[in-house]
């Protein structure tokens with residue numbers, strides 16, 4: 684069996700194009716552009732790259748990008764004061780605080796300060812609760828991106844056995860809720876799951892989101908399974924002065940011999956995160972302006 688390589692980069696580019704095409708209708712109806720505010724605290728190099736990419740993608744989609752930087756030494760109160768200022772700013776439809784925050788800051792308290800209507804990361808408990816009970820919610824970008832890729836690859840997911848490995852609030856739990864919403868039979872596996880290989884082997888769909896390089900082995904996968912690899916792990920460099928290779932949570936080369944379809948790392952789930960962020964910003968902008976949500980996004 685030849686495995687299909689799910690091209691998240693291409694899918695994300697298509698989604699970004701559709702978003703850019705939908706923005707002018709919003710501008711026409713609302714009399715303003717949608718706006719996304721991204722807050723970065725500290726100097727984490729990867730976070731700086733992600734925040735830069737988000738700003739560029741926002742402007743390329745025809746939206747306003749507001750970038751706010753606070754020094755590593757900023758206090759949690761200062762960060763929350765900035766979030767409150769953005770909550771009150773009518774030109775801002777989406778607020779995102781880039782994670783991870785510097786040590787000593789409490790993510791939960793900061794996220795709780797974001798107006799749920801502007802929570803384009805979908806991390807606020809109001810949005811998590813709405814997702815859990817099946818109400819319209821702003822849904823976390825990475826799991827929503829994974830679901831889009833799965834539906835594109837497989838069509839109707841109803842009745843399929845899905846195993847999500849990893850129970851984080853940001854990926855694992857919302858991913859399980861989304862798959863349940865598609866009528867999958869869902870297992871949420873984690874570090875205490877007994878006989879994880881046997882659990883994974885039952886699955887038609889495997890979503891790996893544990894943050895451990897190549898943890899899911901090829902022979903854990905049922906033949907014909909579809910695998911979404913959320914992990915982005917950098918291996919130690921093999922040559923001095925060079926960066927180590929990026930790998931996912933799934934042993935990709937081994938998996939190719941078993942699966943029907945799989946996302947690569949890089950170029951799989953990662954690019955979907957920013958594309959879905961733009962989608963969520965446009966959705967939030969429509970809701971704030973009292974407009975019906977944009978279709979086909």
Ligand SMILES: Nc1nc2c(c(=O)[nH]1)N[C@@H](CN(C=O)c1ccc(C(=O)N[C@@H](CCC(=O)O)C(=O)O)cc1)CN2
Nearest residue numbers: 733779780781782783804824949950951952953954956
């Ligand atoms: N507030 C948030 N913080 C963080 C989130 C998030 O969704 N909201 N996600 C990650 C970082 N992230 C976006 O913020 C992100 C990570 C990875 C990618 C991506 O496209 N990765 C590439 C590989 C990149 C590389 O070469 O290093 C890929 O997988 O192809 C985009 C966005 C944590 N923080």
